[in-house]
Amino acid sequence: MGDRHQVITTMIVDLRSDTVTKPTPAMLEAMMNAKVGDDVFGEDETINALETKLAAMFNMEAGLFCPSGTMTNQIAIKCFTQPLDELIADQTAHVYRYEGGGIAFNSGVSTRLLYGDRGILTAEMIEPEINAENIHFPHTSLVVLENTVNKGGGSCYTLSQIAPIAQLCKERGLKLHLDGARIFNALVHTGDKAADYGQYFDGISVCLSKGLGAPVGSVLLASKETIKYARRIRKVMGGGMRQAGFLAAAGIYALDHHVERLKIDHAHAALLGAELAKLPWISNVIPADTNILLFDTVEPAEPVLKKLAEKGIKANATDKHRIRFVLHLDVHPEQVEYAVSSLKSLV
Numbered sequence: 001m002g003d004r005h006q007v008i009t010t011m012i013v014d015l016r017s018d019t020v021t022k023p024t025p026a027m028l029e030a031m032m033n034a035k036v037g038d039d040v041f042g043e044d045e046t047i048n049a050l051e052t053k054l055a056a057m058f059n060m061e062a063g064l065f066c067p068s069g070t071m072t073n074q075i076a077i078k079c080f081t082q083p084l085d086e087l088i089a090d091q092t093a094h095v096y097r098y099e100g101g102g103i104a105f106n107s108g109v110s111t112r113l114l115y116g117d118r119g120i121l122t123a124e125m126i127e128p129e130i131n132a133e134n135i136h137f138p139h140t141s142l143v144v145l146e147n148t149v150n151k152g153g154g155s156c157y158t159l160s161q162i163a164p165i166a167q168l169c170k171e172r173g174l175k176l177h178l179d180g181a182r183i184f185n186a187l188v189h190t191g192d193k194a195a196d197y198g199q200y201f202d203g204i205s206v207c208l209s210k211g212l213g214a215p216v217g218s219v220l221l222a223s224k225e226t227i228k229y230a231r232r233i234r235k236v237m238g239g240g241m242r243q244a245g246f247l248a249a250a251g252i253y254a255l256d257h258h259v260e261r262l263k264i265d266h267a268h269a270a271l272l273g274a275e276l277a278k279l280p281w282i283s284n285v286i287p288a289d290t291n292i293l294l295f296d297t298v299e300p301a302e303p304v305l306k307k308l309a310e311k312g313i314k315a316n317a318t319d320k321h322r323i324r325f326v327l328h329l330d331v332h333p334e335q336v337e338y339a340v341s342s343l344k345s346l347v
């Protein structure tokens with residue numbers, strides 16, 4: 001076994017998720033220097049600064065720092081519904097599929113699932129699904145959109161697609177929540193402005209621990225009144241975190257330094273997609289708009305993933321014949337190059 005073989009086999013390319021990133025040295029330094037206090041008393045100035053900063057960016061009144069995106073979404077659903085209500089979401093929605101049944105458990109709410117185009121809904125799809133006032137029917141009170149759509153392969157709404165949905169919600173008295181776990185990927189891709197989002201949504205969840213590269217944390221954005229209630233819900237869920245400003249500092253750092261670079265991840269995903277489309281063992285590639293690439297394998301995905309793992313490329317299947325690659329700030333150009341050559345040699 002020569003040196004060259006050893007060098008190649010030690011390269012690890014982790015494409016399982018954009019949650020696997022580790023803080024950069026500069027981010028760690030920002031964390032170590034954070035001024036902190038007890039956030040349950042409202043005294044952590046770094047958390048307060050993060051909440052204010054993000055709220056201002058999205059033109060929302062207030063923010064609430066939480067340990068996870070799941071918690072921000074579940075708090076929002078609790079704030080915008082009553083038990084016996086129903087919410088409308090796409091069938092791929094993270095709030096429905098990947099939050100452990102929390103909609104029913106936390107809020108006592110049922111879910112009406114729609115079939116969007118790669119998770120993208122329209123006002124025309126939503127309108128007929130709003131229940132009429134009738135004691136037989138759950139009361140429709142909330143629409144949840146996701147941008148980008150995780151299971152859609154990072155598909156995006158533009159604000160021009162969101163505006164008619166927001167208009168419908170307003171006319172029908174529904175709240176509108178955005179699961180913006182990857183909202184910055186959408187903004188970088190569409191060119192829409194964060195500041196234009198606030199007018200359309202009652203709540204926005206933003207994850208700092210996805211492509212932005214912070215180790216922990218999400219922020220819920222909403223009106224002052226909603227956030228006041230959301231703070232109570234966060235407490236009852238066990239999410240009041242004391243001197244968590246060390247974590248909020250990573251979020252502030254990420255907002256200042258890791259937003260523009262998301263386009264590198266998008267370019268990497270597009271490049272991998274173009275290369276994969278040429279390979280005989282792949283039957284279909286869904287063109288990547290942002291940092292998530294979905295493709296279908298001729299053989300079942302599991303043995304393919306095994307072969308990839310032998311080459312140091314880590315990925316997950318999302319279906320029997322479907323593999324997902326997620327690009328992020330810990331995947332560097334030379335790793336993308338290595339992944340391309342490894343994929344080509346995988347027969």
Ligand SMILES: *Cc1c(COP(=O)(O)O)cnc(C)c1O
Pocket residue numbers: 067068069070071073094095146148149150179181182207209210218
């Ligand atoms: C990751 C993610 C979340 C939040 O997940 P946590 O792991 O709880 O932070 C929410 N929505 C979408 C679309 C996601 O991809």
